[in-house]
Amino acid sequence: MKILCNLSMALALSVATTHVQAADFSDPTWPCIQRKVERLSLGLMWPEPKQNISLSDPQQGAVEELASALSLQRVDMENARQMISDFAQTHGTERDLMQAVFSEVFDTISKRRTRIISGIGNVSTGQIALAERIDEARSEMERLMDMPEPDYDTVDALEEQVDWDDRIYRERQQSVTYLCESPVLLEKRLFALASLLQNAAL
Template identity: 50%
Template sequence: MRVACHASGHLRGLALGLALCLTQAPGVAAAMDFSDPDWPCIQRKVQNLSASLMWPAPVTRTPLSPEAKDLVETLSLRRVSLEEADAHVRAFAERNSRVDGQLLGNIFYGVFDNIAETRQRLIAGIARYSRSQIALSSRIEGARVEMAKLSREKSQDFDRIDKLEEQIDWDERIYRERSQALTYVCETPVLLEKRAYAIAQILLKHIPD
């Protein structure tokens, strides 16, 4: 992870910036997942979600109309609140007389696919970020060892010692701020899972009797 993904300022702003960096990089739950050494979060790592656990009826996947596709994209956006999502679904149902469980089920599966893809990128990004933290920690420790060795020499290289001290201070600051930001970012996979479930409940509510 490049330092460009690190931003100064308020911690929550840093966390949001970090989340964006992680989800754009190429490529839910409650106890530390010790089975994956690259997973740094307190939240247990759940690699894949199951759409069938959120949507109770079988769905035959069929192509969606342009309007239905637009609804899928709208419901997939986290900046669209659940109240707004409900209003979009209600308006869609009022405009389309052929709305049924299969159509709304297909819309849900479209939303689920989008959320699951974003979530997978985020999980992969968190693992890469964790490895970068491990590498940074090793760099800090290596600099400390070198500085201690230089300090014991009779003819000390004060320029090098000063440079190492400055590097350690900077690296430790970055390490601490990244660790704090990661605490917020680790919540995001769980929030995405909850959103997928909430969208399913909204769509199910609008299935005609």
């Protein structure tokens, strides 16, 4: 059973990774080379239907505590594996229980990922507006310089504005590159945690 689950997870991860790496030009405000996927599917990561199970208060508290820890990016996969193992020894390895943990993790990380995607869109919109402002200033500089008696004071002011705006644009672009990687990293983390939890389950 675990072998089949591992194969299923590997195939799903391969499909999802290919999916997010394909460029999407349908949204002009999306600056990333990764395809824009606004919402993830829990069913793609956990192949069984979500179960509504009744947990005791200690179980519910333990599920929430583990899920909260696993959702932290600073917790690497080796530590995550140990946390899951400790949880299983104390609370059992029932598959529904592990699914309950993953459901909590999925909700937390998915919401974080959605906020990041929204932030990327906001930064991109600002970058588009700034690029247009730079282009307009350069066009105005060219127009002024083509006049018989150019207004050099205005040209100098426009040139200073363009230099400043261009500097801001380039600095923001570096942060956009980093931000674009974040949704993909969160998605990969979800797949990895789903695999660990499924392997720990009966």
